[in-house]
Amino acid sequence: MFRTMRIYRRSLGAHFRSLLEYEADFWVLIVAGAMFNALNLLFLSAVFAHVPALNGWSYAEAVLLMGVWSVIGGLSPLFFEGVWRLSWMVNQGTLDYPLVRPAPVTVQVFSSGIGLHGVGDIVTGGAMLGWALFHVDVDWTPLTVVIGLVLLASAATIHLSIIAITNAATFWISGPHPFLAIAVHTFEDMIKYPLTIYGAGIRAVYTFVVPFAFVTFFPVSWLLDRSAGWVGLLGPLVAAYCVWLARTVFRRGLRRYDSSGH
Amino acid sequence: MKPYLSMFLMSARRTFAYRLSALIGWLGGGAILISSLSVWHALLGEGAIAGYDWPMMKAYLVVAWAAGSIGASQGDWRMADRIREGHVATDLTKPVDYQGSRFAEHAGGLATEIPAILIAASAVIAFTGSIPGPANVFLFLLSFACVVPLKFCFTYLTAMLCFWTHNFMGISWAKDAIIWLFSGGLIPLSMLPVWLSVPASLLPFAGITATPAALYLGQATGAEAARLLGLQVFWVLALWFGARLLWRGALRALTVHGG
Numbered sequence: 472m473f474r475t476m477r478i479y480r481r482s483l484g485a486h487f488r489s490l491l492e493y494e495a496d497f498w499v500l501i502v503a504g505a506m507f508n509a510l511n512l513l514f515l516s517a518v519f520a521h522v523p524a525l526n527g528w529s530y531a532e533a534v535l536l537m538g539v540w541s542v543i544g545g546l547s548p549l550f551f552e553g554v555w556r557l558s559w560m561v562n563q564g565t566l567d568y569p570l571v572r573p574a575p576v577t578v579q580v581f582s583s584g585i586g587l588h589g590v591g592d593i594v595t596g597g598a599m600l601g602w603a604l605f606h607v608d609v610d611w612t613p614l615t616v617v618i619g620l621v622l623l624a625s626a627a628t629i630h631l632s633i634i635a636i637t638n639a640a641t642f643w644i645s646g647p648h649p650f651l652a653i654a655v656h657t658f659e660d661m662i663k664y665p666l667t668i669y670g671a672g673i674r675a676v677y678t679f680v681v682p683f684a685f686v687t688f689f690p691v692s693w694l695l696d697r698s699a700g701w702v703g704l705l706g707p708l709v710a711a712y713c714v715w716l717a718r719t720v721f722r723r724g725l726r727r728y729d730s731s732g733h
Numbered sequence: 734m735k736p737y738l739s740m741f742l743m744s745a746r747r748t749f750a751y752r753l754s755a756l757i758g759w760l761g762g763g764a765i766l767i768s769s770l771s772v773w774h775a776l777l778g779e780g781a782i783a784g785y786d787w788p789m790m791k792a793y794l795v796v797a798w799a800a801g802s803i804g805a806s807q808g809d810w811r812m813a814d815r816i817r818e819g820h821v822a823t824d825l826t827k828p829v830d831y832q833g834s835r836f837a838e839h840a841g842g843l844a845t846e847i848p849a850i851l852i853a854a855s856a857v858i859a860f861t862g863s864i865p866g867p868a869n870v871f872l873f874l875l876s877f878a879c880v881v882p883l884k885f886c887f888t889y890l891t892a893m894l895c896f897w898t899h900n901f902m903g904i905s906w907a908k909d910a911i912i913w914l915f916s917g918g919l920i921p922l923s924m925l926p927v928w929l930s931v932p933a934s935l936l937p938f939a940g941i942t943a944t945p946a947a948l949y950l951g952q953a954t955g956a957e958a959a960r961l962l963g964l965q966v967f968w969v970l971a972l973w974f975g976a977r978l979l980w981r982g983a984l985r986a987l988t989v990h991g992g
Contacts, residue, residue, distance in 0.1 A: 499903030506910040510919055517924050521782040526775040588903070650757040657761035661768040668775040673767070 478574045482582035483550070490587060497587060504548075504591025508541045511663060512599060526668050532695055533665065535603035540663045540687045541596025543627050548586025549593065551631055556583055558641035558649040564731030577635075577721060609694060618704070622690035625706035630659070630686045632713035635721065642724030655681065662687045685709045736829050737837040744841025748806045755806055759849050762805065766798045766853060770861065783924050789950060792864045795857055796946045797918050799850040800877070804884040806842035806849075809892060809905045816895040821987070832889065832976060839885040868951025872958055876945040879965045883940050886972035887912060893976070896983040917943035937968035 490497055515537065519530040528536070557580055560566040569579035609615065637652035644651060658681075666674055666688040678684045685706050693703030748755050773794065777787045785793065812835055815821045824831060858864060867873040891908045895901055913919050914929075915938035922930045922943050933939055944961045947953040953961050 493899060495898060496900035496903060499898070499900060499907065503903040503906035503910065506907060510910055510914055513914070513925075514920050517920050517926070518776060518782075521924070522776055522779060525772070526778075588906070646753070648754065650753055654757045654760045658764045661764055661771075664768060664772050668771045669767075670771075673771075 475575055475578055479578045479582050482579065483585055486582070486585045490585060500587040501591045501594075504545070504588030505595045506591075508537075508592060508595035508599070511537055511541075512595075526665050528665050529607075531603045531606035532691075534599050535607055535695075536665060536687050536691045537663050538596050538599030538601075538603055539623070539626070539691055541592050542600055543596075543623075543630050543686060545589040545592025545596055546627055547589070547631055547634055549589030551581050551634060552586040552589075553579075553581045553583030554635055554638045555649060555652070556580070557638045558652075559647050561641050561728060562645065562647040562731070566728060567730055570725075570728075576725060581635075607695060609696075615694070619690075619694055622693065622703060622706045625710035626686045626690050628710040629682055629706070629713045632710070632717040633659070633681060633683070635717040636713075639717070639720045639724045642727045659683050659686070682709050682713065737833055740829075740834055740837040741841045744807065744838040745844035746841075748842055748845045755845055758805060762798065762802060762849075763853070765801075766794065766857070769794050769798075770857065774861075783921070785921065788863075788865055791857060791861060792950060793921060793946050795854050795864060796877075796949050797916075797942045798853060800880050800884075800916070800942045800945060801918060802846050802850055802853075803880050804839055804842060804846075804888060806845045807839055807888075809888050809908075810901070811838070812889070812892040813895045813901040813905070816892065816987075817899065817901065825984075832973075832980065835889055836882070836885050839888065840881060843881070865950070867949045868954070869948060869958070872948045872962065873945060876940075876948045876962055876965060879962075879969055880941055880945060882969045882973065883937065883965070886937075886969070886976055889976055890972070890979065893979055893983050896986045912938050912941060915939065916941035917946065921946070935964075937972060940965035940968055 512534065515525075515530065515533055518525070519533070523529070525533050557566075560569075560580070560583075566576075566580075569576045572579060634652065634656065637655045638649050640651045641649055661669070661673075662677070662683045666677060666684050669677075674684070677688075685703070689700075689703035690706055691703075692698075693700040770791065773790045774787065776782060777785070777790055780786075815824060824834075827834075854864075887908060891904055892901070894904050898904065915933045915936050917933070917939065918941070922933050922939065924930075925933065934943065944965050947961060948958055
């Protein structure tokens with residue numbers, strides 16, 4: 472386990488250093504990542520200048536939800552960017568290299584890239600999250616903090632697992648670009664708003680089929696003690712299920728991999 | 734004119750060749766349309782905001798989404814990649830105008846973008862009920878037609894920055910974010926704080942969403958409509974010829990390795 476972690480860290484570190492070579496690009500990416508979050512926040516601020524609540528959610532509550540989404544969304548480019556290159560590796564046959572090296576294939580794939588715009592997401596999202604936590608009405612106890620952190624970790628796990636699963640679809644849907652993953656990822660962006668604003672069909676799909684609701688809506692509802700907030704406590708279970716599914720899909724997929732036949 | 738026409742047709746055919754990627758692109762665009770419709774539906778449930786009621790806002794969002802779709806099937810990457818990889822050197826040897834050729838390609842995307850816009854608009858009507866029609870069809874279409882060259886100019890100008898920088902992704906995102914905010918795509922400009930809405934109404938970005946939407950909804954009529962259209966046309970010309978100037982400087986910064 473420690474060895475795996477070390478390999479992951481060193482591989483990621485190598486990619487990070489290679490990015491630092493182009494200092495201007497480094498800053499452009501971080502700022503660009505931050506800009507979209509700033510605009511989402513501006514949207515909420517402009518709207519809440521006219522209305523007191525969005526579907527029963529106050530300004531601070533809506534900002535909290537959006538902050539959670541930005542922080543979690545920023546984790547994937549920063550620590551998981553390599554998985555987006557899987558379809559290219561499979562298509563070109565370069566997945567052969569990780570397969571013959573003495574380290575877990577997934578670790579090598581996941582750490583084969585780093586997207587610095589994630590820093591912008593995490594910094595701006597963290598600021599939103601921090602500000603909102605001071606302004607929402609929560610009865611803080613040590614237990615709330617612990618459960619909150621567990622739910623946040625579960626949310627991140629669910630988000631990353633779904634990215635891994637949709638990208639692993641490339642073993643079945645051939646092609647150099649992860650179209651399915653990109654499409655699903657775009658739809659995930661809808662969870663920056665409270666799920667209740669959407670129709671029943673979307674709510675059902677986001678809860679039972681692709682459990683994006685457990686990334687932002689349910690854990691935040693739990694923290695704010697809203698109705699059906701208890702569903703948020705199922706987060707760790709959903710996360711475990713997603714990890715299991717990602718693992719299974721990845722293993723089956725790897726077994727199907729037959730190189731590109733040079 | 735003939736070479737540009739064939740480039741236009743070729744580009745139209747290319748988007749059909751990459752059907753799956755185009756389809757996924759539209760699906761992603763659909764997600765944006767769904768989330769913006771849903772959030773406004775929830776917000777406007779209590780009553781109108783800043784003069785926008787639900788049917789009006791629906792029309793606004795469809796116009797904004799349609800404007801966002803223009804150029805989307807071509808993406809920003811084609812020209813940027815050719816500059817970064819040095820293929821632009823072969824483009825330069827061709828006896829056609831570079832900017833004109835890129836514009837012909839950009840416009841070729843309309844072959845898939847216009848049907849997509851019509852499908853999206855029909856879907857919105859089917860799922861959420863009717864939306865008000867354009868207050869003045871002629872003025873709206875005139876203004877919407879200006880969106881095509883306007884968006885082209887922004888893409889072209891940003892791609893040209895690749896002559897100086899290597900990372901296009903960050904620049905392209907920054908451009909998208911700026912257009913999103915200042916065009917009225919994020920939120921109608923009148924709902925922004927004054928220190929943002931006043932400069933936004935004068936900048937060229939307003940021509941992408943705010944102006945066609947204002948003409949569609951009939952918020953601007955008579956002299957005001959003429960002023961808005963005039964400003965839009967002014968910016969199209971200014972950016973088009975500004976891009977030509979920048980292009981001359983950019984060529985001096987071009988380095989192509991190998992050969």
